[in-house]
Amino acid sequence: MPPRRLLNVLFVLVMLSIAVPVAAQINAFNAPPAASLAAADLAAADLAAANLTASDNQIMAIPAVKQVEAGGYHTCALRVDGTLRCWGDNSSSQLGSAGGTSNRPIAVPGITTAVTLTAGYSHNCVILADTTVRCWGDNSGGQLGNNSTTTSATPVTVSGLSNVAAISGGNGHSCALLTSGSVRCWGDNTYGQLGDGTTLARLTPVAVSGITTAVAISADVRNTCAVLANGSVQCWGDNQQGQLGIGSADVNPHPLPEQVSGITTAAASISVGQQHACVMLADTTARCWGANASGQLGNNSLTASNVPVVVGAGSPLTTITAITTGSYHSCALLADTTARCWGENFAGQLGDGSTTNRRLPVTVSGLSAVTMIDGGGSHTCAATSDGSAYCWGNGGQGQVGNGIYNYVHTPFQLVFPAFSVSGGSALESSGQLQFTVTLNLALSRNVSVSYATSNGSASAPSDYTTSSGTRIFTNSETQFIVTVPIVNDAVVEPDETVNLTLSNPVGADILVTSASGTIQNDDVAPTNTPTPTATNTPTNTPTNTPTNTPTNTPTNTPTNTPTNTPTNTPTNTPTSTATDTPTNTPTNTPTSTATDTPTNTPTNTPTNTPTATATGTPQPTDTPTATATGTPSPSSTPTATPKPADKRIFLPFVRRSQLVLIATLVDQAIPVQTVLQPGQIFYTTTVQLPMPLPSGGHYYLSASPTGLVPAIVDDQVTLLVNGTPIFSYDYGQNGAPQPVLVEVPESAMLPWQGQPLEIVLQDVHGFVYQSSTLYLVWLP
Numbered sequence: 001m002p003p004r005r006l007l008n009v010l011f012v013l014v015m016l017s018i019a020v021p022v023a024a025q026i027n028a029f030n031a032p033p034a035a036s037l038a039a040a041d042l043a044a045a046d047l048a049a050a051n052l053t054a055s056d057n058q059i060m061a062i063p064a065v066k067q068v069e070a071g072g073y074h075t076c077a078l079r080v081d082g083t084l085r086c087w088g089d090n091s092s093s094q095l096g097s098a099g100g101t102s103n104r105p106i107a108v109p110g111i112t113t114a115v116t117l118t119a120g121y122s123h124n125c126v127i128l129a130d131t132t133v134r135c136w137g138d139n140s141g142g143q144l145g146n147n148s149t150t151t152s153a154t155p156v157t158v159s160g161l162s163n164v165a166a167i168s169g170g171n172g173h174s175c176a177l178l179t180s181g182s183v184r185c186w187g188d189n190t191y192g193q194l195g196d197g198t199t200l201a202r203l204t205p206v207a208v209s210g211i212t213t214a215v216a217i218s219a220d221v222r223n224t225c226a227v228l229a230n231g232s233v234q235c236w237g238d239n240q241q242g243q244l245g246i247g248s249a250d251v252n253p254h255p256l257p258e259q260v261s262g263i264t265t266a267a268a269s270i271s272v273g274q275q276h277a278c279v280m281l282a283d284t285t286a287r288c289w290g291a292n293a294s295g296q297l298g299n300n301s302l303t304a305s306n307v308p309v310v311v312g313a314g315s316p317l318t319t320i321t322a323i324t325t326g327s328y329h330s331c332a333l334l335a336d337t338t339a340r341c342w343g344e345n346f347a348g349q350l351g352d353g354s355t356t357n358r359r360l361p362v363t364v365s366g367l368s369a370v371t372m373i374d375g376g377g378s379h380t381c382a383a384t385s386d387g388s389a390y391c392w393g394n395g396g397q398g399q400v401g402n403g404i405y406n407y408v409h410t411p412f413q414l415v416f417p418a419f420s421v422s423g424g425s426a427l428e429s430s431g432q433l434q435f436t437v438t439l440n441l442a443l444s445r446n447v448s449v450s451y452a453t454s455n456g457s458a459s460a461p462s463d464y465t466t467s468s469g470t471r472i473f474t475n476s477e478t479q480f481i482v483t484v485p486i487v488n489d490a491v492v493e494p495d496e497t498v499n500l501t502l503s504n505p506v507g508a509d510i511l512v513t514s515a516s517g518t519i520q521n522d523d524v525a526p527t528n529t530p531t532p533t534a535t536n537t538p539t540n541t542p543t544n545t546p547t548n549t550p551t552n553t554p555t556n557t558p559t560n561t562p563t564n565t566p567t568n569t570p571t572n573t574p575t576s577t578a579t580d581t582p583t584n585t586p587t588n589t590p591t592s593t594a595t596d597t598p599t600n601t602p603t604n605t606p607t608n609t610p611t612a613t614a615t616g617t618p619q620p621t622d623t624p625t626a627t628a629t630g631t632p633s634p635s636s637t638p639t640a641t642p643k644p645a646d647k648r649i650f651l652p653f654v655r656r657s658q659l660v661l662i663a664t665l666v667d668q669a670i671p672v673q674t675v676l677q678p679g680q681i682f683y684t685t686t687v688q689l690p691m692p693l694p695s696g697g698h699y700y701l702s703a704s705p706t707g708l709v710p711a712i713v714d715d716q717v718t719l720l721v722n723g724t725p726i727f728s729y730d731y732g733q734n735g736a737p738q739p740v741l742v743e744v745p746e747s748a749m750l751p752w753q754g755q756p757l758e759i760v761l762q763d764v765h766g767f768v769y770q771s772s773t774l775y776l777v778w779l780p
Contacts, residue, residue, distance in 0.1 A: 064387020070376025104507025231266025
């Protein structure tokens with residue numbers, strides 16, 4: 001049911017002085033966090049505090065809830081950081097997405113600066129920090145105010161509206177209170193609920209006639225009411241059950257504001273139900289009027305009243321600080337921060353643990369420190385001073401947010417679990433890099449998050465393989481390790497980074513969306529090429545020069561001289577002098593000079609020359625022997641010469657894939673879906689097959705265009721040509737996502753080469769779909 005604006009006496013005093021009715025209420029919602037409250041009927045693990053600190057698995061505190069609004073069959077919460085979470089029925093995209101219902105809170109995209117919120121029957125509106133308004137959901141009556149009747153999952157701007165202080169959504173219409181005290185309404189106007197004097201529908205805001213000093217407003221199914229600065233109340237629209245409070249009931253539209261009868265004490269705030277209305281007075285009591293078949297007037301009767309009656313009858317309910325109405329029930333917030341409810345209770349919407357209708361107010365069980373309360377169609381929600389949110393009553397569409405679809409008879413505390421991811425580093429030779437995905441609460445229920453790795457920085461080819469998937473946290477799990485395989489390619493290259501990104505949680509937040517990991521290269525460059533050049537050159541040169549010169553010279557000289565001189569002198573002298581001297585001198589000199597470095601040339605020449613001359617005179621045959629022995633031999637010369645530098649270049653091995661990309665079947669641009677209904681078709685497209693197609697190999701459906709990467713999804717992929725299915729494969733198994741690499745038979749592809757190929761993704765198991773790419777590849 002649409003929310004009813006809840007303003008206590010203090011709020012009204014502030015509004016009367018500064019004409020900004022909502023600001024005080026917003027400030028009250030920002031109270032310091034206190035200890036979390038326990039609630040009945042709940043598992044202990046689901047009652048963890050909402051105001052977590054950084055010590056909780058190193059995740060910073062979850063943004064607290066400051067306002068929670070109950071719609072017809074859905075609920076939305078505004079958090080102190082200006083973001084929104086909604087849950088429940090989504091038949092009109094009122095959750096801010098195009099998916100199905102959700103029994104856990106999901107984020108509304110694009111809203112980050114909201115200051116106040118209203119939930120209509122199947123649409124929502126928020127006031128932003130710039131005082132403009134955004135609405136989304138059902139728009140069949142024009143209640144989104146953007147000059148159309150097209151339902152929108154994306155928040156749209158209400159045309160020509162600014163300086164808005166308060167907002168209220170009905171069934172097919174919406175109304176805004178401006179800081180000037182005037183009121184604007186738009187949408188369905190069948191019963192005159194827009195107050196402009198007509199019954200014409202308006203697709204953009206129109207002024208309510210005669211209202212210039214309003215301090216509070218409330219809209220519901222067929223009528224609207226406002227509290228004026230003088231404490232009087234005026235209403236307009238439907239009056240079949242006397243809900244205008246003008247002293248009579250009739251079936252005629254009332255398109256102009258009329259004053260409610262019998263209110264002698266100034267009204268402070270007002271809330272309109274489906275066919276009744278209630279006001280809180282300045283004396284902290286309450287009055288209600290209209291339909292009363294379920295006891296929603298709280299006066300201990302079931303009789304309708306077309307004038308206000310006292311809530312509590314003979315024992316009036318007092319110390320009221322705020323009031324709200326559902327479809328057929330009402331609730332009040334008291335000064336002691338507890339809550340009282342009365343009226344219809346078939347689903348437990350009164351929160352007293354029963355399903356018995358109540359004609360007088362009863363206490364909401366186990367609930368205290370309440371800062372605001374709001375009644376919906378047949379459920380009720382409240383926010384507390386510690387930033388927690390509670391709901392109870394009809395949860396058949398998931399609007400209670402307890403993870404199942406049932407009735408809840410006492411308040412259920414909604415927790416907002418959150419995911420984060422952290423990266424690490426690993427040596428290339430280790431074989432894997434790890435990321436840690438952390439859930440900040442240990443829950444007794446399942447919650448899932450999708451992840452995908454991507455290239456941060458890499459050489460070509462990269463040393464790792466990217467992947468994606470969805471992780472379901474079960475059995476109180478709080479951590480999950482994502483492993484990235486590393487290829488150790490023995491190539492010296494810079495360190496590489498890998499990114500991992502989280503997305504698409506249902507019933508949880510993502511506080512840290514992505515992280516980077518580092519692959520540290522530990523390959524060592526080759527060192528063999530420069531080593532021989534530096535080592536051989538200096539070592540061999542000095543070693544050979546001194547060794548040969550002294551050893552041969554003294555040995556031959558004394559041995560031959562005394563023995564041969566007396567006998568052979570007269571005969572051999574002329575022969576040896578002429579023959580040996582020219583022979584030995586030129587032979588040794590050039591040999592040593594050419595072979596050795598300049599250092600050896602002067603050393604060998606003077607030593608060998610005189611020795612050969614003196615020694616060779618008596619015996620010519622000995623001279624060449626001694627000369628040859630003392631001179632460095634030809635065999636030692638190459639050994640002493642240094643090797644030239646190694647000029648070879650060693651190239652790394654380059655891997656090349658044999659895969660051929662045939663077509664991109666699913667584009668990344670498709671929106672992320674939430675929970676899908678079994679059999680729901682959520683994506684179709686058409687691609688042109690090339691002509692000709694390669695044959696003699698294998699066709700695969702892959703998550704990568706360059707590798708055979710399994711896709712982790714829970715969907716049925718069907719390929720059609722001219723409306724004829726040629727191949728269909730169900731990825732899922734027993735309702736859970738599975739990593740599958742699917743081979744498409746070649747026989748299914750080749751006959752259709754060159755023709756348009758239609759791709760249809762259809763949900764089979766009613767699971768959560770995460771958008772990703774899907775490719776058709778061919779491998780020879």
